[in-house]
Amino acid sequence: MSSIVEIIHISTLVIMIIASFLAVVFKKLLPSIVALSVASLLLSLEFYLLHAPDVAIAEAAIGAGLTMAIFIFAIRGTR
Amino acid sequence: MKEMSRIVKTVTNFVYGFIIIFGFYIIAHGHLTPGGGFQGGAVVGSAFALLLVSYGSLNSKKFLKEDIFSLFEGFGLILFIVLGFSGLGITFFYNFLANSGGWFGDTAVIGVNPGDMNTGGVIPLMNIAVGLEVLSAFGVIVLTMARGAEFTKKKEKS
Numbered sequence: 001m002s003s004i005v006e007i008i009h010i011s012t013l014v015i016m017i018i019a020s021f022l023a024v025v026f027k028k029l030l031p032s033i034v035a036l037s038v039a040s041l042l043l044s045l046e047f048y049l050l051h052a053p054d055v056a057i058a059e060a061a062i063g064a065g066l067t068m069a070i071f072i073f074a075i076r077g078t079r
Numbered sequence: 080m081k082e083m084s085r086i087v088k089t090v091t092n093f094v095y096g097f098i099i100i101f102g103f104y105i106i107a108h109g110h111l112t113p114g115g116g117f118q119g120g121a122v123v124g125s126a127f128a129l130l131l132v133s134y135g136s137l138n139s140k141k142f143l144k145e146d147i148f149s150l151f152e153g154f155g156l157i158l159f160i161v162l163g164f165s166g167l168g169i170t171f172f173y174n175f176l177a178n179s180g181g182w183f184g185d186t187a188v189i190g191v192n193p194g195d196m197n198t199g200g201v202i203p204l205m206n207i208a209v210g211l212e213v214l215s216a217f218g219v220i221v222l223t224m225a226r227g228a229e230f231t232k233k234k235e236k237s
Binding site: 053054057058061062065066069070072073074076077078 | 113114115117121124125128129132217220221224225227228229231232
């Protein structure tokens with residue numbers, strides 16, 4: 001039972017690293033923001049797996065929602 | 080501000096009411112389940128951000144402006160500090176409503192139980208005050224950032 005939890009932890013962290021790498025690599029700006037949001041959402045899943053649901057809710061709302069919206073506004077201002 | 084595509088607008092029409100209701104659920108059940116005023120307010124604020132990203136404005140009538148949000152923000156802060164000063168007969172932030180039998184005044188049951196909404200004393204009211212303040216603050220932040228982006232775009236064109 002504990003090995004399944006460890007596999008979920010490790011796969012979550014690996015996908016987070018891949019998403020963060022994609023956020024740097026992408027040439028277009030909107031897919032880069034979506035990759036950054038995916039990394040933040042997986043960080044919230046990791047917080048939930050570590051038994052901190054309060055921090056998970058706050059991270060999912062602020063990191064994945066509001067930060068992405070503000071970055072989209074910034075992109076619209078540049079074009 | 081420019082609207083997004085029709086797919087984004089349709090999904091927003093389906094989803095945003097549920098997000099707002101879920102945020103108010105988190106605020107109202109803050110003393111029983113994980114979450115509280117700040118988390119629920121952040122969820123409602125993310126629903127506002129979703130509406131503003133997909134539609135370009137919060138509603139068609141445009142009555143949700145920064146002044147209204149600022150008014151609600153001040154109301155939440157005043158409610159919080161009034162609740163803090165109300166227990167000043169004993170100490171600052173004293174929980175004067177707990178175990179009194181009135182509003183949120185039932186005695187908490189010891190042991191395994193599904194949870195009683197009517198407990199907690201002054202804490203649910205403080206959760207509501209903090210939630211009101213945080214959702215208005217996030218609305219003000221999102222509206223100000225959108226207006227700043229539009230202003231910058233207009234300035235670059237001229």
